[in-house]
Amino acid sequence: MRRSFTLVDVLLLLALFIDAPWAIRGNSHCQWGNPAVIRPHSVAITEFGAVGDGVTLNTKAFQNAIFYLNSFADKGGAKLFVPAGQWLTGSFDLISHLTLWLDKDAIILGSTNSDDWPVIDSLPSYGRGRELPGRRHKSLIYGRNLTDVIITGDNGTIDGQGSIWWNWFRNETLDYTRPHLVELMNTTGVVISNLTFLNSPFWTIHPVYCSQVIVQNVTILAPLDSPNTDGIDPDSSDDVCIEDCYISTGDDIIAIKSGWDEYGTSYARPSKNITIRGLVGQTTSAGIAIGSEMSGGVSEVHAENLTFYNSTTGIRIKTAPGRGGYVRNIYISNMSLTDVKTAIRFTGQYGDHPDESYDPKALPLIERITIDDVTGQNVKYAGLLEGLEGDTFLDICLSNINLSVTSKSPWNCSYIQGYSEAVSPEICEPLRETIIPDHYSGCYYPSHHLQSSSNETEVLDCLGKFMVA
Incomplete structure (x- = not known):
């Protein structure tokens, strides 16, 4: 007896196979790393003379402990335990x-003496310090050219005590660009999880030229008026996963x-394959921003x-003439906004330049940006989209x-081309062509590909037999 199968039958069968263990999803890179990995060697910072009174400077203790643990790097690695206390460094x-x-009761405190934050070379993709020409201060926790680094705990705290740096910035008395709280360079296999980060002098967590990075279940706090x-x-x-974080x-x-203008173009290392999910926060700037330093390219952001x-803003893309590079294949979905000034903002004239050597004719390529499933209450502007x-x-x-919008002019669009479906308030003229049925292929949607293997061939053969059965 022959049975006819409907399209629904086939889709259900495909769903079963997609859930099979050999199926690879688009976010599979989020599974890298294990913060609970057991290191065969462990020491406490107190074994190297550290004092957790919030007053004693423990920089040498941290440096000596890590120097000692380096002898175990090829023997399964090592763990540096920071117990309860306030550890100034x-x-x-x-x-x-x-x-x-x-x-859980450990607090690493950044020193308020700038001499305890050494000055290092600028990043090659920036050509100079981000704030000032020349070099920059090293981050509190720093690493370069590393493999397999985990920064984690039982919700302990890393506090940069950044207010003194913010004052120096406001008073224009800095000699070098401010330091980050955590920076890892040229590092593969990074996990940062289960911690609270407070009061960074500048950017808080900065993986640069890194691969296979997870930042998971962290809280990041700084005053809403703290600069940058x-x-x-x-x-x-590349291959970065950020999930389940609260950031204010x-x-x-x-x-x-x-990277920044001609330096980012020359260095030519893009940011790509970045997954962000389960993110909650507030800011005087954007929830998720791309740029404005994007000269090496940004793609495949989900x-x-x-x-x-x-x-101030939900989603923002920032760029400028002279940047070059590209932003493409961006997919953002399921976003909820409350008391946000502008839901979506694209800015084509944003930011300064590192020097006068940039090419003003180096125009960025911005294409295939999809934003889907957004709700908002007390939003002033739905979109300011300026190419x-x-x-x-x-x-x-x-x-x-x-979106529940308070402005009488909810959309402002210029030098923008695209499509829309089910948007309220009514979208601006350049985006009024509908996505379905004619323009779906012009929009970017992440795909879930089956792993190429003998199993895939078996599935296709099986489906073929069902279709003719």
């Missing part, structure tokens, strides 16, 4: 195959970057389950957007 470097573990205290800034990095800072909650409140004359932002797709 200047900058110190991590090593490969290291777990830095903070007890970004939460997490993946920079010229004075600048972008997440800022994806890839963000979902986002909640932003009491903020560049002679450099139209292409294939901007907005769908299933429902």
Whole structure:
């Protein structure tokens, strides 16, 4: 007896196979790393003379402990345990195959003496310090050219005590660009989890030229008026997962970057394959920003389950003539906004330049940006979408957007091309062509590919037999 199968039958069968263990989902890179990995060697910072009174400077103790643990890097790695207490320190470097573990009542305090934050070279993709020409201060916790680094604990705290740096910035008395709280360079296999980060002098967590990075279940806090205290800034990095974080800072909650003008173009390392999910926060800037330093390119960014409140902007793309580079294949979905001034903002004329050597004719390519499933209450503007004359932002797709907007002019669009579906309030003229049925292929949607294997062939053969049965 022959049975006819409907399309529904086939889709159900495909769903079963997609849930099979050999199926690879688009977010599989989020599974890298294990903060609970057991290191065969462990020491406490107190074994190296550290005193957790919040007054004694423990920089040498951290440096000596990590120097000692480096002898175990090729023997399964090591763990540095920071017990309860307030551990004042200047900058110190991590090593490969290291777990830095903070007890729940442990607080690492950044020194308020700038001499305890050494001055190092500028990043090659920036050409100079981000704030001032020349070099920059090293981050409190720093590492470069490493493999397998874990910074975690039982919700301990890393406090940069950044207010003194913010005052120096406001008073224009800095000699060098301010330091980050955590920076890892040229590092593969990073896990940062289960910690609270407070009061960074500058950007809080900065993976730059890194691969396989997880930032998970962290809280990042700084006053809303603190300058440039970004939460997490993946920079010229790939295969990055950020999930289940709460961030309240004075600048972008997440800022994806890839170098600055001609230096970023020359260094040519993009940020790509970045997943963000389960993010909650507030800011005087954007919930998720791309740029404005994006000259090395940004692509394949997937963000979902986002909640932003009491903020200036939900999603923002920032760029400028002279940047070059590209931002493409961006998918953002399931975003909730409350008391946000502008839900979506694209800015084609944003930011300064490192020097006068940039090429003003180096125009950025912005294309295939999809934003889907957005709700908002007490939003002033639905969208301020401003491309560049002679450099139209292409294939901007907005769908299933429902915003309660207070402005009488909810959308302002220029040099923008794209499509929309089910958007309220009514979208601006350049985006009124509908996505379905004619323009779906012009929009970017992440795909879930089956792993190429003999099993895949078996599935296709099986489906073929069902279709003719």
